Amino acid sequence: MKKIFSIALSSAVLSLSAFAQTAKPVSEQYGELPLSAIKPTGWLKHQLQIMRDGTTGHLDEVHPKVGVDNGWLGGKGDAWEETPYWLDGAVPLAYLLDDKPLQQKIAKYVNWVIDNQRPSGYFGAITKDEREKNVKVDVANCASGDDWWPKMVMLKVIQQYYSATNDKRVIPFMTKYFKYQLQALKSCPIGKWTEWATSRGTDNVMMAQWLYGITGDKSLLELASLIESQSFQWSDWLGNRDWVIGAAAQQNNDFWMRRHAVNVGMALKAPAINYQRTGDANYLKSLKTGFTDLMTLHGLPMGIFSGDEDLHGNDPTQGVELCAIVESMYSLEKIIAITGDTYYMDALERMTFNALPTQTTDDYNAKQYFQIANQVHVKRGVFNFSLPFGREMNNVFGMRSGYTCCLANMHQGWTKFAAHLWYTTPDKGLAALAYSPNEVTARVGAKNTEVTIRETTNYPFEEGVQMEFSTASAVAFPLHLRIPSWCKKATVTVNGEAVQNPDGGQVIVLNRTWKTGDKITLQLPMAxxxxxxxxxxxxxxxxxxxxxxxxxxxxxxxxxxxxxxxxxxxxxxxxxxxxxxxxxxxxxxxxxxxxxxxxxxxxxxxxxxxxxxxxxxxxxxxxxxxxxxxxxxxxxxxxxxxxxxxxxxxxxxxxxxxxxxxxxxxxxxxxx
Structure with a gap:
């Protein structure tokens, strides 16, 4: 089978020649840049600074569940999802801002996890059997381990850490774990401990396939297929409309995990991840059918589907969980890389600039568990939620109000969006597929020439996007620019000369030799x-x-x-x-x-x-x-x-x- 995965390489700038050697795209596919390549500026940088000064940078200090005797540092405290959730946003934040104190803070957790991997390859907090019975967790007694699910999140944390640091311990760590998992799953299947792992197995598949893109070890594809077979069959459900219709009609206890909005947000990427492994275009059809049906039956004006906690129709009085927004954003970022489809780029943009910012306070220290589209007040109450919660706190703004999963998980929204403003292209170029103020540095062209592009814009509020190039020597490479579907006709100028007037809903390519001082202006009229x-x-x-x-x-x-x-x-x-x-x-x-x-x-x-x-x-x-x-x-x-x-x-x-x-x-x- 061909290697078909794009790789987030982890040097300070991306070597596109390395990308070309290790990843062969199935279709119009984009690759991810390392975290160190993109530096947010302007209002986006300020948003990340607010997060650094608020709970993203200090959750361990203000949230006892994470801060007290943490299991991911060897203690008896939180050993499940909240600590990995937090790190899943704190790691990219630390490197997007090049913030040394935050880098040191997150490194404590990453180091403990890597340094305390068991000889068998198993990793994670010390289990009950290990602590009380001195049992060693290995394939023969995998039942003495613990839930697969939080490890899926921690794998994403460590993958991002590798992207930023090129820490040489990471690839052997993941290789060893996945070899253990391939054998252990035969007697300790993905759903042995919780249905959360069964419903979210795609995240595990995604990480195995990421490693395959680096090592080419075909046992990783075997593992990915095994996990997929043991997990919820989201690709089938998204492609066959009975699931989304049933979710619109039913609000009882039957199969509620299939309607859980956060599970759905994570699952959106499942068909794309399966397509990445197999090359079967039917997966992309299932994705398009499922996402379109989801937004038709459950979509709200701010670009997200309802989910309070279950999918709950398209009435503007329904709520949506913050976790569902940030997970859906991340799924779309992955889908964009795999498919290159502007439909999902538009969806990501709408969700990010509308649904995301309203659900946290200015200082990023409090959040709303459920927001409502037509929200005429914020207060304690039952509302129309499928999960009203006994203390009636799901609609208020609080640090610990509702459930604290969102307090831990909300940090990946802005950070991963910033990390996915730019992608690499298989033809050794760069692609701007979402717009916000930033500066990107990468190696491009036949000779892997380093280039920096400074993007200056007040987008999404204003129509203009300016890009200025800086490079030690002139370099020929293709620059891909997304033209949003809401824009009827854009204007693209290079050094003051109009070069294209493209229609909306496409990615255009400017293929030319670029030199220091070159300037692009992209005008996107907003009707x-x-x-x-x-x-x-x-x-x-x-x-x-x-x-x-x-x-x-x-x-x-x-x-x-x-x-x-x-x-x-x-x-x-x-x-x-x-x-x-x-x-x-x-x-x-x-x-x-x-x-x-x-x-x-x-x-x-x-x-x-x-x-x-x-x-x-x-x-x-x-x-x-x-x-x-x-x-x-x-x-x-x-x-x-x-x-x-x-x-x-x-x-x-x-x-x-x-x-x-x-x-x-x-x-x-x-x-x-």
Missing amino acids: VTTSNWGRNSRAVERGPLVYALKLEENWEKENQQEEGDYFNVFPKSDWNYGLVDKIVKDPAANLEVKTVKPVTDSFVWNLQNAPIEIKASAKKIPGWKIVNDVAPQPVTDRGGHFLGKVDEKTETITLVPYGCTKVRIVAFPVVK
Whole structure:
């Protein structure tokens, strides 16, 4: 079988010749750059600095479950998923920011895990049998080991650490573990300890295939196939519509792990990972069918499917778990690398710039377990959630509110997005497939010439992206640039000369010789549009951003004995508006876009910093009120109008980027 995997090499800059020798893409495939290659700048760097100064950099100091007697450091404390979850975001953050103290902190955990690998290849926290019976965990007594699932996350941690450091211990460590696992799975299958491992086996498959891309050891493909056979059959389910229809119809205990939104977010990449191993294009068909069906039946305007905790339909009063967002983002980043399909690039962008930023506080010290699209207040309550949780804390902003899995796992969202702004190409070039301010350094072209590209932009708020080249000598290589599908026609200039006017929904290639001082300007006109969502509601969009009603916020701090401090957020003004129908008929003529604030290097995703506002005509719907803590969507006719009582007075409302809001309406009824 051909080697078909792209490799994240771990020198300071990527040697594309090494990439070409070890990875043969099945189709239009992209490779990952090492963590040290991309340096976020501008507002994105500030976002990562906030995380470093908040819980991403200090979770071990503020979260006792991780900080006390940690099992991943040899103690008797957390030995399951939360510590690896945290490190899965903290490791890329440490190297994206080149932050030495954070690098030293995460190295403690990585070193302990590698240095305490058992002679058999097994790794992880000290098990009960090891501690109490002095049993050695090996293939013959694999039952004395522990759950496969948290090790899957720790493997991702160590792979990223290798990408950043080229630590020579990593490849032998993983090789030894996977040899153990291949034999142990025959008597201790993937689901022996928990169904979490069965539902998330794709993450294990992905890591085995990553190592195969380096070593070419065919036993790793045997292992990948074995794990796939023992795990949930997500590729089949995504491709055959019964699963997603059943998830929309059922909310009982039967097969709920198949509807669990975080499992689904992780599973999105399963068909792509299987395609990577087999080259079977039917997997890509299953992926496209499954993701499209998922967003059709369960999709919300901010680009994510509902999941509170189960998939729960497309009503804008349903919630979504923060873990589901960051896991879906990571799956899309992997899918993009394998497929090169712009459909998934657009989906990643929408999810990142809308769903992600709204669900954490400005200081990154508190999170919401479930956010709601039409979120008219944030407070304790049951809401419409399939998992309301006994203490009714799933909607508030708190460090430990709801379940703390998201407190540990939320850190991979921004960090992995930043690490996937650029990819390598099989033709020894670079690809910019998502846009944000950054600087990338890599080796390109026939002679592996080092080049640095500084990307300056206030995207996603502004239309322009500028790139400036720096290289010791002129170098010929192809530069791939994504043109988003929402952009009808872009303009690309090189050194002031227009070179292309491409349509949206494609990746274009600029293949030329580049030298220091060369400049590219990518202009992506952002038209205002509306889109149709659950219960015939309408959302206003401009470029990659979805816009929501601007509601001034009243924050109230409270305390719950078991879960600590938390915040409620209430609106200071009315929210029960419907958009007038002329906006839907002609958005460009009836929506006024204003730039009200500059996007500075200290930008924070909040109401005070919202740089763009859209003025819209609306009328109040007096009967639209809160019921059981949510605002049930007014019923509209098939023509798209709410026909109940509406105020005669037309008012001007202000919309701001969804990601800058905490309370809002984003899915509006339409009135005449």
